[in-house]
Amino acid sequence: MDAFQRFPGIGRRTAERLAFHVLRDPSSSALARAIDRALGEAKRCRVCGNVAQQDPCGICNDESRDASLVAVVEEPRHVEALERAGVFEGLYHVLMGAWQPAEGTDEWHLSIPSLIVRLREGQVRELILATDPDAEGEATAQLVLEALDSAGLPELKITRLARGLPAGAAIEYMHKGVIEDALEGRREVKIR
């Protein structure tokens, strides 16, 4: 129960239910093995920070993708969502979280320094801030913008996914058409 309660969104009662379910269900050991395997095999891509089985990951290694276009996302599950929609041909940069100043999240947990190193290499022409359209996503996008500003990078176009997305919507739950519209309608943002 303690172990389940560490998961996001799992309260005491759900943890209790899940723990007893594990005891009852003979297939639970398959889950244990799957978790063990995933933890053993998962690597972080040294280029984009995504979690994958290879490093660099399959997306960064795919030469048919447009390496001049990079979408900054909060979590690996956002990469999954965009890939599922199949409408984005560029590469990603995974921040591994959102900035939640109210909850005292340390912004240095986010992989912004590695993004700046990557941009300094000069191959990226456009950076799309594809963080969630909620308060945390906006704060995170702003944080990235400020970091880019102080890094004094060369010629770089910075865009943000189109507004008009459902308020508080999470990228991972958007269907293909919505993601496509958000990408197509992206607008340039200026560093102050």
Ligand SMILES: [Zn+2]
């Ligand atoms: Zn990668």
